[in-house]
Amino acid sequence: MQKSESRYLRVKRYVLDGIKSGEWMAGDQVPSENELVTLCQVSRMTARRALEELNSEGILTRVRGKGSFVAEEKHQSSLLEIKNIKTEIQNAGHNHKAHLVEMSELPATVELAELFEINPKDPVFHSIILHYEDDQPIQLEERYINPVTAPNYLEQDFKQSTPNEYLTSVAPLTEAEHIIEAIVAEKQVHNLLHLDQDEAVLLMTRITWSFNKAVSYARLYHPGKRYRLGSRFTPVSS
Amino acid sequence: MQKSESRYLRVKRYVLDGIKSGEWMAGDQVPSENELVTLCQVSRMTARRALEELNSEGILTRVRGKGSFVAEEKHQSSLLEIKNIKTEIQNAGHNHKAHLVEMSELPATVELAELFEINPKDPVFHSIILHYEDDQPIQLEERYINPVTAPNYLEQDFKQSTPNEYLTSVAPLTEAEHIIEAIVAEKQVHNLLHLDQDEAVLLMTRITWSFNKAVSYARLYHPGKRYRLGSRFTPVSS
DNA sequence: CAAACTTTCTTGTATATACAATGGTGATTT
DNA sequence: AAATCACCATTGTATATACAAGAAAGTTTG
Numbered sequence: 396m397q398k399s400e401s402r403y404l405r406v407k408r409y410v411l412d413g414i415k416s417g418e419w420m421a422g423d424q425v426p427s428e429n430e431l432v433t434l435c436q437v438s439r440m441t442a443r444r445a446l447e448e449l450n451s452e453g454i455l456t457r458v459r460g461k462g463s464f465v466a467e468e469k470h471q472s473s474l475l476e477i478k479n480i481k482t483e484i485q486n487a488g489h490n491h492k493a494h495l496v497e498m499s500e501l502p503a504t505v506e507l508a509e510l511f512e513i514n515p516k517d518p519v520f521h522s523i524i525l526h527y528e529d530d531q532p533i534q535l536e537e538r539y540i541n542p543v544t545a546p547n548y549l550e551q552d553f554k555q556s557t558p559n560e561y562l563t564s565v566a567p568l569t570e571a572e573h574i575i576e577a578i579v580a581e582k583q584v585h586n587l588l589h590l591d592q593d594e595a596v597l598l599m600t601r602i603t604w605s606f607n608k609a610v611s612y613a614r615l616y617h618p619g620k621r622y623r624l625g626s627r628f629t630p631v632s633s
Numbered sequence: 634m635q636k637s638e639s640r641y642l643r644v645k646r647y648v649l650d651g652i653k654s655g656e657w658m659a660g661d662q663v664p665s666e667n668e669l670v671t672l673c674q675v676s677r678m679t680a681r682r683a684l685e686e687l688n689s690e691g692i693l694t695r696v697r698g699k700g701s702f703v704a705e706e707k708h709q710s711s712l713l714e715i716k717n718i719k720t721e722i723q724n725a726g727h728n729h730k731a732h733l734v735e736m737s738e739l740p741a742t743v744e745l746a747e748l749f750e751i752n753p754k755d756p757v758f759h760s761i762i763l764h765y766e767d768d769q770p771i772q773l774e775e776r777y778i779n780p781v782t783a784p785n786y787l788e789q790d791f792k793q794s795t796p797n798e799y800l801t802s803v804a805p806l807t808e809a810e811h812i813i814e815a816i817v818a819e820k821q822v823h824n825l826l827h828l829d830q831d832e833a834v835l836l837m838t839r840i841t842w843s844f845n846k847a848v849s850y851a852r853l854y855h856p857g858k859r860y861r862l863g864s865r866f867t868p869v870s871s
Numbered sequence: 872c873a874a875a876c877t878t879t880c881t882t883g884t885a886t887a888t889a890c891a892a893t894g895g896t897g898a899t900t901t
Numbered sequence: 902a903a904a905t906c907a908c909c910a911t912t913g914t915a916t917a918t919a920c921a922a923g924a925a926a927g928t929t930t931g
Contacts, residue, residue, distance in 0.1 A: 438885065460893030626811045627808070667880080678917080
């Protein structure tokens with residue numbers, strides 16, 4: 396336990412307080428390295444370290460020859476959140492409907508067993524759900540579930556709630572991984588999604604964890620013409 | 634134009650190369666600050682800066698009194714950062730090459746004029762660059778540039794640096810927006826990317842801002858079979 | 872033998888200095 | 902009036918130095 400905070404942390408807090416209090420708004424210039432030297436009674440290198448860290452944290456934007464500025468507001472990006480497709484559709488003012496295509500218990504493949512930390516051929520839950528937006532198919536959700544973390548999965552009524560809602564209720568989402576690719580879907584997916592001839596599919600593979608335990612492996616197929624993924628963000632420089 | 638790479642970047646690359654080559658695996662100890670001083674012929678503060686940055690990037694874990702260690706595997710979140718395709722390819726151990734397909738000045742469309750806050754039919758810069766990974770086309774980059782924020786765009790040699798590098802040097806990136814969709818590409822794109830019959834294309838539309846001024850509107854086409862976008866993240870609750 | 876101390880190696884904090892590179896301003900020159 | 906130049910403020914890179922603090926291993930001492 397150190398009785399006195401580091402000096403560079405004092406400088407950081409000084410700048411952060413100014414931003415929080417509204418003294419410096421987004422886009423405003425904050426004190427330069429040399430100004431902080433006299434304001435906070437530290438060396439330039441110490442002041443510099445504080446500003447650099449705030450820069451790498453995305454709080455400030457620094458430009459050589461000009462100065463350091465408060466970065467613009469951060470926007471949430473829908474790519475980063477696990478959004479519930481039901482509320483996503485309803486928020487856009489449309490009607491959501493779900494159709495259960497399949498619900499079963501399958502023996503785990505080697506890959507799934509490794510992911511879920513179970514033995515190969517142990518049972519895993521499997522579901523295929525087709526989501527509609529105003530009677531038009533918008534997402535085909537194929538999902539494999541870890542029976543350890545979500546033992547009652549098969550008993551859920553997914554016309555009422557989505558798998559997402561159930562899973563987040565039994566196992567809080569602590570981590571997720573997305574892989575996005577463009578494919579030409581196989582026939583079954585093509586038919587279920589009512590795709591046109593030659594329409595591409597946006598496939599998002601999503602793995603979710605809860606406290607270092609993998610909960611679910613999902614493949615979400617979207618019609619390329621009818622679905623877009625958007626994200627808006629403020630970068631953090633390294 | 635700097636003729637020689639910064640020293641701290643050389644040290645960073647030295648460590649990164651050792652990790653990429655497998656010399657140091659996850660959990661292994663990398664050279665200490667003082668060892669890097671003699672290995673790379675730099676001062677301790679410079680070696681330190683390299684290790685610190687690798688630490689803040691999550692590549693290394695540093696422990697006082699013990700040393701610096703290669704962090705456990707972490708997936709890059711390329712969706713969240715504006716990554717330079719050149720370094721992205723090189724970091725994966727491949728060779729990057731760029732071919733300038735077109736470089737011109739065009740009259741702005743109504744949409745571009747609105748985005749760039751200029752008058753319609755005012756000139757904007759336009760470039761089409763094809764990026765190769767080991768002689769295989771991996772990204773077709775079509776880009777419209779705001780001439781106000783990047784007036785010297787046409788004079789750049791994009792065989793040396795990428796548009797990304799130039800743009801971030803003249804106008805620090807403060808915000809970005811991505812839209813991702815799956816399409817079946819038109820013939821020209823199809824041919825340039827050497828696509829197979831019926832191969833889908835992952836199209837990322839990216840708009841970047843610098844201090845509330847739009848700098849660039851880019852369309853990045855990727856072969857669906859050869860390119861994946863990945864992201865891994867921890868949801869923040871605050 | 873075991874506890875206490877010392878040494879050594881490591882990263883962490885703090886400072887002083889020097890020069891480079893960029894952007895803006897204002898004076899000077901053309 | 903326009904172009905050029907000099908100057909200044911700002912961030913960026915690089916080095917040298919000093920001391921602090923934690924971890925580990927060896928050495929001394931009881």
